[in-house]
Amino acid sequence: MKVLLDLQYLNVATTGIKTYMMELAHAALTYPHPDIEWVFSHDPENQSADQTFKGPQSKIQRLNYHLDYFRWKEFQLPDLIKKHKPDVLICLDFISPAASLPCRRLTVIHDAFFWQMPQNYPKWWRTYFLSLLRKGIKKNTELITTTEYSKRSLEEYLGKVNPITVIYQAPKSLDSGLDTTFLEENDLATKQYFLHIGTFDKRKNLPLLVRAFDQFLKKTKTDFKLVLAGGAGQSVQMNDFPIVEKLLEELGIQDKVLLPGYVNDEQVRTLYKNAFAYVFPSENEGFGIPVVEAMGTGVPVIHSDQPALLEVAGAAGLAFKTGDQQDLMEKMIILSLDNAQLNSMIQNGLEQSKKFSAQKFIEGFQNVILKK
Incomplete structure (x- = not known):
């Protein structure tokens, strides 16, 4: 079973989602399964270290990032699927390509904040993001979330058409040294x-x-x-x-x-x-x-x-x-x-x-x- 893990979002991910993506990639390598072949879209360490879209951004820079993200999800990722021919695509950042794909999809939706707390997001961006999210949920899409609470919340807003599985995540590996000063x-x-x-x-x-x-x-x-x-x-x-x-x-x-x-x-x-x-x-x-x-x-x-x-x-x-x-x-x-x-x-x-x-x-x- 060949599995393509989409790690592109690591170039901007912070805190919880970054931890989720990094720890899953590390765990896939640390605990291999004989029936699963992992293909990473990006090297996790290099993608996480990419500073292109990090830090304070002007409106033009933010627009460039959104265009880059859209181009990846809707064009480059489908091309990568054609190249590697995976049986399963895993997207860890809410969004899967809108195009039809010749493989199963596992899409991780971490929470329901975009529906529950609309006041915390720019209206235009929230509308755009939720449109991308919904277009990426196809008949062969299975959703992954983080807790039973998140599952209940997502079922409230997305219904029960697509199966939702709860997988508890692992914390960041805090095995570094101490800053003694x-x-x-x-x-x-x-x-x-x-x-x-x-x-x-x-x-x-x-x-x-x-x-x-x-x-x-x-x-x-x-x-x-x-x-x-x-x-x-x-x-x-x-x-x-x-x-x-x-x-x-x-x-x-x-x-x-x-x-x-x-x-x-x-x-x-x-x-x-x-x-x-x-x-x-x-x-x-x-x-x-x-x-x-x-x-x-x-x-x-x-x-x-x-x-x-x-x-x-x-x-x-x-x-x-x-x-x-x-x-x-x-x-x-x-x-x-x-x-x-x-x-x-x-x-x-x-x-x-x-x-x-x-x-x-x-x-x-x-x-x-x-x-x-």
Whole structure:
């Protein structure tokens, strides 16, 4: 069985989707199946390192990217299929070619945000993107998604015409070294800070976390800090970074909250390894990869009771009511005062994280590929 894996989107992918694509490619090579021959459209490392369309973009540059993406999906990828003659095409970035193809399609749709949260996207772009998405779903298309919650959400908007399979993804392999100077340079004490890693997208609800942390400091009189690592939201509509900056100034806690921007793998591992707890206040997630990353490094997780996060964290997380600042603050205080619960969450989290291995990730795809 020959399988063509479309990795073109790695030239712009960030955070969750980038992790998904890279880990699947690595797992395909690490855990080969005797009945599957993998063909990669691009070398994953080289495509991920391509800087052509990364960074701040003018309108012309963004238009050029969209034209490049369209050309790839509708012309170059079908030509690659003619060349390699795969039995299965896997597209990991929502979009499959609109043209009829002589092979099965597995299309990964990570979440239903485009339908659920239209206010977070430019209207013209959302209309265009959803049109591409729907045109790529043919009779021989099988959909893959990340959680049962995402499956239910997609069925609501796409119906049940095409089969949808849930495959839990694997977290990023955090096997790099540690940045031994990072904590000292940023005045961070081990186990004395709460952590969040990710973009400042509005759905992440980071202003809520900042306000809850401010309350936490006032109530506990502790020297804890808060680290919000990651870049700006992906569009003007989605970006809460300026709001967070303004909020820190209004609350007068600039010295208590670190905004280091994007951090490299060694810094990510350092932040996880030394954090007191990870806090995930998101309003909506398709999976929530930081939950697994944090638990796998022995960090307890406080998260909103959003369905995907409850599904991924299981009983190992400490959930608060989504959007409830008071409840979040109380959960942060509880964890800071109860060593027994803290230690229990660490152990339960380590066990829960084992459910999301690279081997199980690729086996999920292998089962779908080889099913009769």
